[in-house]
Amino acid sequence: MNRNKERLRQLWTRYKDLLGQGNIGRTEPSPQAKEARELYEKEIWPLTKEGFVDRGQQQYKASFHTVGTTPEPVILSARALNAEKVYLLHTKDTEKLCERIEKELGWGVDRIKTLQVSRSDPEDIYRQVRQQIDRLDPKDPIAFDPTGGTKAMVAGLAMFAFSLAEEGRIAHVYYVDNEEYDDQLRRPVAGTEFLKRLENPREVIPDWLYNRGKEAYSQGDFARAKQNFSQAAEREGKANSLEAILSEAYAHIDAAQFESAKTKLEELRSLLQKPPYKQSPFAKYTNTIREQKEGLEEIIYLANSLSSRNIVPLAEPQKVAWALAALDFMAGRRQSAGRIAEAVLLRYRALEFFLQHRLAQRGFDTAKPDFQKLCETVQMSLEDLKIKYQVERNGAGLKTEDKLEQKTDVDFVTAFFLLRALGDNAAQAVNPNKLVGLAKARNSSVFAHGFEPPKEGMANDLAQVLQTLVERGGLPKVEYSPIPLA
Structure with missing residues (x-):
């Protein structure tokens, strides 16, 4: 666009007239051609550039x-x-x-x-x-x-x-x-x-956009997949993209935005029940979509209960299984992307969460520990519990803790040895030295203790320990495995 367009049009007409005058058959530029060049250099081009x-x-x-x-x-x-x-x-x-x-x-x-x-x-x-x-x-x-x-x-x-x-x-x-x-x-x-x-072209041609979306989806980059699928649908004039909705649901799970993820899975299920989408390849995964949505509902209920310090739902295996599945999904995505520190942090949280679950089944709240009530629940004297607890710690080479009953909160190491003292079959299935080693590695990664960056081996060890605990703990087998794309 040029704001001097009208003036330039007048000058261009004059410019063409000059070039057309007396130039046929000449070997040297005519005076008119020289005048045309001067007109271009002194008026046309400056106005073109300025406008x-x-x-x-x-x-x-x-x-x-x-x-x-x-x-x-x-x-x-x-x-x-x-x-x-x-x-x-x-x-x-x-x-x-x-x-x-x-x-x-x-x-x-x-x-x-x-x-x-x-x-x-x-x-x-x-x-x-x-x-x-x-x-x-x-x-x-x-x-x-x-x-x-x-x-x-x-x-x-x-x-x-x-x-x-x-x-x-x-x-x-x-x-x-x-x-x-x-x-x-x-x-x-x-x-x-x-x-x-x-x-x-890669951003405007639907096939290219769709294939880029599939590639991002397979790599676990669900936000980018959603963007590409949405753009492809827009270019094709489609009202909805099932792939974009599913990708967005997993992107929300990855960000721990469980309410938003549930909404997207509900939207996907609703569309699959309508005639235009009943023949979609996603139709055969309707049950899986429903299960994952219900899993999110379990997580949301559990999170809301814990925020008000109600630990009763924490004792329910189904709710805990889905919460652990979400943490595993989040950790797996980060580990695959090379974000090891985040993956390790999430797996530590999952380990702690499982141990809290096992103690919650005995009515014990790690944030407000009541050891006397715990002993009444398991029908064991406090003195016997303390002795067994110290035996378990000593067996792993840890120093004696004399005042267990005075703890105001229980960390995951204490929770682990407390469960072993209570005869918990899940905790007893894990080598205590393995867990102590993971605890020390976690402490070393804290800035005040040396700030040694977590390594991928630590993430793998945590995943292995968690798998053992979940299997021996009798939790339902659930997972947020991304639904395959056609």
Whole structure:
């Protein structure tokens, strides 16, 4: 868009008339041709540049431009994109044009950098642009303008720019288009130029978007999967995407947003009961969807009860099984993504949660321990409980605790040996030295005790201990295994 468009149209008519006067059969430029050139340089081009009001979609850290034999489009796009750093990709033949571009932009050598590239090797552009991009923060937005240059240069820069989206970068491709092209002069009519953004084919073609969604889903990146599935459905004009709804449900579970996850699974079940979706491949997983939704309901009820310090539901195996399944789902996603510290933290919480469950079955609240009441429940004297507790601790090489009954809260190590003293078959199935080792590793990861980063082996050991406890604890076998996509 150019605010000087009407004035430029008048000047363009005069410009064409001058070029058409007395030029047929001449070997030297006519006076009219010289006048036309002066008209272009002194009036048309300055008004074109000054009136070009288009802007890029956002502020860019860097912009890359291929320089062809016509510098004007590069100048227009560079001004419009207004990036913090501008790279001019030129060949040996177009190097001199960079001087004009730099001069007209007037931004100085610190902001503009020239890169000589091969005119026929797209890989050369890739290598040189990659070197510059690797110096930027991955979150920095980047713009590309392949308007000028050879076909190889244009193709190389555009393909590279579009591929950056696969890396999660913000990479936008623009080119200077025009509303009118003068076939006689073989150039755009001045004042009709505009900056156009090219959509990444991978982001607009439904099949590509759907396949990217499937890939993200298989990798456990449910938020990205939801985004791609939603975009694919939008491009196809679909009212709903079952894949997007399911992905969003798992994304909510991964973020411990259980109410939102339940809502999404309810929405999915409701759609599967309607005629347009009854033949969907998801229809055969209706029971699984229902079970996972009901599991979320169990977790929500349990969480609400515990927030008001009601530990009665904590004794129910079904509710605890689903809560542990959710924690395992969350930990597994993080471990697969290399986020080991988060995975370890979640597995420690699951271990603690299971031990709290076993004690809750005996009416014991680890946050408000009442050892006398516990002894009455299990029909054991407090003295006998203390003796058995110390025997279990000593067997694992831990020092004696003389005042067990005075504890104001019970951590997972105390809970473990307390359960062993009570004869709990689940706790007794785990090697006490293994659990003590995990406790020490946890303490070492705390900043005040050395801040040793958790390793993947610790996450695996925790998962193994949890599996043993769950199996021996008689919990129902439930899991949040993602439903397969067609």
